[in-house]
Each structure stands twice: as C-alpha cells, then as structure tokens.
Amino acid sequence: MNRDTVQKILIGLFLIACVLIGIKKFDVLELDNSQIGTGKVEVNSNVSSSRMTYGRFLEYLEMGWVKQVDLYDNSRNAIVQASSPELGNRPQTIRVEIPVGASQLIQKLKEYNIDFDAHPVGQKNILVTIASNLLLPVIFISGLIFFFQNSENFSGNGGSSPMNLGKSPARYDENPDTGVSFKDIAGIDEAKAEFEEIVSFLKEPDRYTLVGAKIPKGVLLVGPPGTGKTLLAKAIANEANVPFYSVAGSEFVEMFIGIGAARIRDLFKKASENTPCIVFIDEIDAVGRERGAGVGGGNDEREQTLNQLLTEMDGFKENKGVIVVGATNRVDILDAALLRPGRFDRQITVGLPDRLGRIGILKVHARNKPFDEDVSLVQLANRTPGFSGADLANLLNESAILATRYKKDIITKNEVNEAADRIIGGIAGSTMEDTKNKKLIAYHEVGHAIVGSVLRNHDDVEKITLVPRGGAKGLTWFTPNEDQGLISRSALLARIISTLGGRVAEQIVFGDPEVTTGASNDLQQVTNIARQMVTRYGMSNIGPIALEDDNNGQMFTGTNSDSEYPENIADRIDTEVCKIINHCEQKAKEIILDNRVVIDLVVERLLDAETIDGEEFRGLVEKYTVLPSKV
Numbered sequence: 334m335n336r337d338t339v340q341k342i343l344i345g346l347f348l349i350a351c352v353l354i355g356i357k358k359f360d361v362l363e364l365d366n367s368q369i370g371t372g373k374v375e376v377n378s379n380v381s382s383s384r385m386t387y388g389r390f391l392e393y394l395e396m397g398w399v400k401q402v403d404l405y406d407n408s409r410n411a412i413v414q415a416s417s418p419e420l421g422n423r424p425q426t427i428r429v430e431i432p433v434g435a436s437q438l439i440q441k442l443k444e445y446n447i448d449f450d451a452h453p454v455g456q457k458n459i460l461v462t463i464a465s466n467l468l469l470p471v472i473f474i475s476g477l478i479f480f481f482q483n484s485e486n487f488s489g490n491g492g493s494s495p496m497n498l499g500k501s502p503a504r505y506d507e508n509p510d511t512g513v514s515f516k517d518i519a520g521i522d523e524a525k526a527e528f529e530e531i532v533s534f535l536k537e538p539d540r541y542t543l544v545g546a547k548i549p550k551g552v553l554l555v556g557p558p559g560t561g562k563t564l565l566a567k568a569i570a571n572e573a574n575v576p577f578y579s580v581a582g583s584e585f586v587e588m589f590i591g592i593g594a595a596r597i598r599d600l601f602k603k604a605s606e607n608t609p610c611i612v613f614i615d616e617i618d619a620v621g622r623e624r625g626a627g628v629g630g631g632n633d634e635r636e637q638t639l640n641q642l643l644t645e646m647d648g649f650k651e652n653k654g655v656i657v658v659g660a661t662n663r664v665d666i667l668d669a670a671l672l673r674p675g676r677f678d679r680q681i682t683v684g685l686p687d688r689l690g691r692i693g694i695l696k697v698h699a700r701n702k703p704f705d706e707d708v709s710l711v712q713l714a715n716r717t718p719g720f721s722g723a724d725l726a727n728l729l730n731e732s733a734i735l736a737t738r739y740k741k742d743i744i745t746k747n748e749v750n751e752a753a754d755r756i757i758g759g760i761a762g763s764t765m766e767d768t769k770n771k772k773l774i775a776y777h778e779v780g781h782a783i784v785g786s787v788l789r790n791h792d793d794v795e796k797i798t799l800v801p802r803g804g805a806k807g808l809t810w811f812t813p814n815e816d817q818g819l820i821s822r823s824a825l826l827a828r829i830i831s832t833l834g835g836r837v838a839e840q841i842v843f844g845d846p847e848v849t850t851g852a853s854n855d856l857q858q859v860t861n862i863a864r865q866m867v868t869r870y871g872m873s874n875i876g877p878i879a880l881e882d883d884n885n886g887q888m889f890t891g892t893n894s895d896s897e898y899p900e901n902i903a904d905r906i907d908t909e910v911c912k913i914i915n916h917c918e919q920k921a922k923e924i925i926l927d928n929r930v931v932i933d934l935v936v937e938r939l940l941d942a943e944t945i946d947g948e949e950f951r952g953l954v955e956k957y958t959v960l961p962s963k964v
C-alpha cells in the first residue's frame with residue numbers, strides 16, 4: 334500500500350468520524366424533540382413542579398398518586414404523570430432521575446399496578462453509541478498518524494515515521510536511470526577512470542576473480558562540495574545498470590539510541606539481497622566522525638551507528654557485489670577504522686577542477702544552451718579559478734536566465750560576463766553621483782590596475798569598474814594567469830604591491846588627510862598574504878619553518894591548541910610581516926609616482942565610461958608606462 338492510499342483512507346476515516354459526531358448531536362436533539370412532541374413534558378409552566386427526586390417519587394408511588402411512567406435512556410430517566418393533593422390534584426408531568434442500580438423499580442411499578450412503558454434506545458442509537466465510543470480513539474490515532482506523516486514530509490525521508498523507525502531511509506532504484514553518464518562529467522579524470530574500473534567489475538566480475546583480484550568494498554570520494562561526487566556515483570549506477578541505493582549520512586543520525594544502527598542493518602540487508610549493487614552514502618562524515626570526539630565525550634547513538642557500519646562492511650568478507658561509495662569533504666574527521674583496508678580502502682580525491690577541467694565542465698553544461706559565437710568558454714575558464722563544477726554549471730545557468738530576461742534567443746558575451754561578475758563580485762548596485770568620492774574611488778581602482786599591470790609577475794587586468802558590487806564601491810578585476818597551484822615569492826609580493834596600490838594612489842593624489850576607510854579590505858588581504866609568507870611558506874628571514882598548518886593551527890608549539898607562540902617567535906613574525914608590507918608599500922609608491930600621467934589619463938576615461946575592459950586599458954597604458962625596478 335503506498336503512502337497516498339494510506340493518506341486517503343485516513344482522511345476518509347476522519348470524515349466518517351466527523352459525520353458520526355454530527356449524527357450523535359442530531360440524535361440527542363431528536364430525542365428531546367420527541368419528548369416534547371409527545372406532549373408528555375409540559376414544559377415548565379412551573380419549573381419547580383417538573384422535576385422531583387427519586388425518593389419523593391417513591392413516596393408518590395406508595396401514596397398511589399402516580400398514574401403513568403415512561404422510562405427513557407435504559408431506565409435512567411422517567412417522565413411521570415401524577416396528580417397529588419399537594420398540588421391541588423391537577424395532573425402533572427414530572428421528570429425523575431433514577432439512580433443507577435435502582436433495579437427494583439420495575440418490580441415496584443408492577444406491584445402498584447402502574448401503567449408504564451420503557452422507551453428503548455433505538456437501533457440507530459446503539460450504533461451511534463458504539464461509534465461515539467470509538468470516535469475519540471480514532472480521532473486521536475489518525476491525528477497521530479497525520480502528525481508523523483507530515484513530519485515525514487518535512488524531513489523528506491521515510492525515516493522518522495513511527496511505522497518504520499528502524500527502516501533504512503535509502504532511496505532505492507532497481508534500474509537506475511539517473512540520467513547521468515560518464516560523458517556528463519568532466520575535469521575529474523582520475524576519479525572517472527577509477528570508477529570506470531568499478532563499473533567493469535560490476536558488469537563482468539569473472540574477469541577479476543579469475544586472476545585473484547579483489548574488488549574494493551568501499552570507495553571514498555573526498556573533495557569540496559559541488560565537485561561532482563554525487564554525479565560520479567549516479568554515473569556508475571547508470572553505466573553499470575545495477576541497483577542504486579542513495580542515502581545521506583545525516584539520515585542515520587537520530588535521537589534514540591539504536592535507530593541509526595538499525596537503519597544501517599536494514600540498508601545492508603536490502604542491498605545484499607540485490608547484488609550486485611551500489612550503496613551511495615553522501616556526507617558520510619555525519620556517521621563516520623571519529624568516535625569519542627563529540628562534545629561531552631561522544632555520542633552513544635552515533636557510535637553505535639558507526640560500529641554497525643563497520644560491522645556491515647566487514648560482513649561481506651568476499652565482495653559479492655555490494656560496493657559502498659561514500660562522499661565527504663572532511664576526511665580528516667573520519668574515524669580511522671573506517672579507512673582501514675577492507676572497508677573504504679580506496680580514497681579518490683575529487684578536487685576543484687583546473688583550467689582544462691573547467692573548460693571541459695563548461696562544455697558539458699553548454700551543450701544544451703545556444704551560445705553566440707563571440708562567447709569564449711576558454712576565456713570564461715580563465716576567469717574562474719577556484720570555481721567548482723557546480724559553480725560553473727550555475728554560472729552558465731545564470732547567463733541563460735539573463736538572456737531570457739533581456740528577451741534574447743541566444744546567450745551572448747554580455748550575459749556570460751554579467752553572470753560571472755555577479756557570481757564573483759556580487760550583485761551590482763547603482764553607480765554613484767559624480768562626487769569627490771567617485772573621483773577618489775576611480776584613483777583607487779586605477780592605482781590597483783596600473784601597479785598590477787606594470788609588475789612582471791602580476792596577472793593581467795580584466796576590467797576596471799566604478800559600478801559597485803557586493804560591498805565594494807568599485808572593482809578592479811585581474812584575470813588569474815594560471816591555476817593557484819604553486820605561487821612564487823615574487824608573485825605573492827606583486828599581489829601585495831598591487832593591492833596596496835589603491836590606498837597609495839589615494840594618498841599621493843589627495844594627500845594623507847583625505848585617505849578613506851575604503852581600503853580596509855585591501856589591507857586585510859595584504860596582511861593575510863604577508864603573514865602566510867612568514868608562517869607557512871618560509872619566505873622570510875625566520876627561515877624555512879612552518880609555524881602554522883593549513884587550518885591555522887600553530888605548529889611550532891606542537892599543538893593545535895589556542896596557546897600562544899613563545900613570545901619571541903610571535904614578535905619576530907610581526908616584525909617580518911611589517912617588513913614585507915613596508916617594502917611593498919614603498920614599491921607601490923614608486924610605481925604610482927612614476928606613472929602619474931597615465932593614471933590621470935585612465936581615471937578621466939574611467940569617470941567617463943564607468944567601466945574599462947582590459948583591452949582598452951592596455952591600449953591606454955602601453956605608451957606611457959614606466960617599467961619598475963625588479964621587485
């Protein structure tokens with residue numbers, strides 16, 4: 334029975350319950366009306382005379398004043414016709430409540446030879462009584478079920494329903510048509526090759542077992558988000574055409590001890606019934622985190638879950654065809670046991686794509702989009718180092734959206750550039766009024782651009798603009814020359830010098846008192862680079878010592894704790910950082926002073942046009958630039 338049917342049935346039950354409540358209400362009304370209708374209750378012409386206690390009623394009986402008795406509600410109520418001298422011998426209709434257990438009443442009525450009649454609760458009434466007794470539980474239970482069904486919808490998986498707490502929430506596809514094949518993946522060739530091998534094992538296992546090869550049980554994909562890990566897993570399922578279980582690690586993280594473990598057990602039970610197959614666990618760090626590492630000494634539920642995962646992966650000693658693919662971007666926090674041979678014994682790093690990779694990925698995502706001839710994917714790839722596959726896909730999608738907005742049939746260079754600017758720099762704001770500030774910003778940006786363009790080891794200027802973007806009032810973009818693999822000392826220095834160029838230009842043109850707060854971001858960047866040169870890359874007089882590791886943990890004291898460096902080391906770092914920055918500031922000053930003429934020229938043009946692209950900029954600069962002394 335699928336979920337929809339269950340829901341319909343529940344809604345049905347609920348409606349029936351409502352109708353029954355209605356009937357019950359209506360029925361009670363009817364009963365009262367019928368009594369009134371018989372004329373037996375002469376309603377309250379005199380309220381006090383229309384009711385009487387049971388004791389008094391018995392007295393009336395003994396006195397022989399009662400003429401007729403009608404019993405209602407299983408003899409719980411009686412309407413009595415009586416006339417007594419007390420009441421002036423007028424016939425009266427009196428209502429009497431009969432206490433429970435007054436079973437001799439009928440006996441007595443017979444004894445006194447009273448005319449009596451019992452009015453049974455009708456057939457319908459019995460049904461109503463039963464129904465109304467059932468009603469509360471039904472409403473309660475369906476309420477509960479609704480509640481859980483809804484919470485299930487919120488969490489997006491079948492896991493939290495009370496019916497299947499211990500069931501695996503994995504989405505399962507027997508003949509997965511994930512729509513992804515290896516040709517949809519670019520830029521991560523090593524990972525692809527590795528996976529192609531796994532596909533061939535799944536297709537023809539004999540070829541491997543014949544030569545005694547064991548196929549890995551677990552493959553761990555390690556890399557930043559958006560680099561195509563999920564895509565790879567989908568592609569192998571599709572290409573090997575084997576059942577595909579996909580689940581996120583976080584879906585095993587539950588509040589109650591044992592549930593996560595039960596789900597893991599269930600997942601692997603299902604998987605081993607359907608071999609060969611692929612089990613994909615995204616964000617495996619959610620379950621696989623090092624044991625005992627949580628706040629407060631660890632988390633029993635998570636540890637149990639992890640232990641269960643370890644057991645299951647050991648369970649299939651000879652791999653009969655369940656291949657577990659895990660994905661994470663935090664391999665450093667995974668429990669070591671998970672990485673031991675026999676479990677996730679293969680680790681594939683899926684890194685950010687390099688330039689060629691980006692071109693490949695852009696081509697994949699450009700396939701179904703009409704681009705104008707002037708759009709160069711190569712140029713776009715040059716502009717986007719550090720972009721993941723997902724970022725690139727997003728970039729092309731943005732440009733398609735922009736083209737639609739401008740009512741164009743094809744996507745032109747303009748849309749692509751605008752999309753790139755948006756993603757790299759943030760949404761554009763409106764340009765400033767022509768004020769002194771605008772002029773200052775123009776000098777600041779041209780300062781960056783000129784200094785950058787005369788330094789030999791610096792990236793080329795891509796464009797200068799006074800259109801504010803993100804938090805910045807103006808921007809100078811440089812085209813990153815090569816991927817950020819290995820960067821030389823002089824390239825780092827050049828970056829510091831050009832970054833300082835903005836502030837230095839302000840200083841020289843407007844004088845110290847006019848310098849603004851606009852350069853704070855630049856200064857932060859400069860300090861960062863200089864500091865890293867000293868503490869990580871051994872590029873200072875302190876020598877080739879790594880004082881910090883990748884995560885800014887401090888290496889020198891041998892711990893990652895917050896403890897300070899020994900004082901003299903901290904001082905020396907600061908001194909070296911200052912030295913580097915001062916030296917670079919000096920260089921920037923020289924360059925700005927040497928090129929004052931061309932700076933004025935470019936600023937004029939920039940104030941006019943608001944944006945100058947690299948080409949035009951180089952044209953303006955070429956004739957006037959003075960090359961600096963070597964940095």
Ligand code: ADP
Nearest residue numbers: 518519558559560561562563564694722723726
């Ligand atoms: P991850 O699982 O590594 O976080 P995904 O596989 O979910 O990343 O990638 C998200 C999207 O980004 C994919 O659907 C795809 O459109 C795009 N993408 C990422 N990497 C690549 C790649 N190498 N080749 C082509 N497209 C990619």
Ligand code: ZN
Nearest residue numbers: 781835852855
């Ligand atoms: Zn700046």
